[in-house]
Amino acid sequence: MKLLLDQNISFRVVKKITDRFPDASQVRLLGLEDYPDRKIWEYAKLNGYTVVTFDADFYDLAKLYGPPPKIIWLRTGNTTSNYIAQLLTVRADVIQEFIENPKYAQISCLEMD
Numbered sequence: 001m002k003l004l005l006d007q008n009i010s011f012r013v014v015k016k017i018t019d020r021f022p023d024a025s026q027v028r029l030l031g032l033e034d035y036p037d038r039k040i041w042e043y044a045k046l047n048g049y050t051v052v053t054f055d056a057d058f059y060d061l062a063k064l065y066g067p068p069p070k071i072i073w074l075r076t077g078n079t080t081s082n083y084i085a086q087l088l089t090v091r092a093d094v095i096q097e098f099i100e101n102p103k104y105a106q107i108s109c110l111e112m113d
Contacts, residue, residue, distance in 0.1 A: 016085035
């Protein structure tokens with residue numbers, strides 16, 4: 001599963017989740033940190049990523065355009081990188097089901113708190 005962490009999530013989370021998400025990356029690591037959300041959306045779409053974000057703008061894009069890419073919208077409020085990594089790791093099976101199961105093909109956003 002290819003997760004793309006938005007710029008509002010530390011690039012350090014990537015190392016913490018590689019056991020469950022070996023293809024995860026973060027916008028800074030890809031040189032996309034100054035890109036507008038729409039460009040990050042397009043990059044994710046073209047490269048098969050699911051975007052992980054705190055940003056409601058990605059939710060709006062998901063409602064407007066639908067998948068792909070899919071969005072994981074973290075609704076935890078301000079929290080630590082360790083908590084984000086733990087949340088993603090603990091819910092890896094739910095995330096995989098959301099991304100890969102055809103019955104969820106038209107669902108564009110998974111909210112997690």
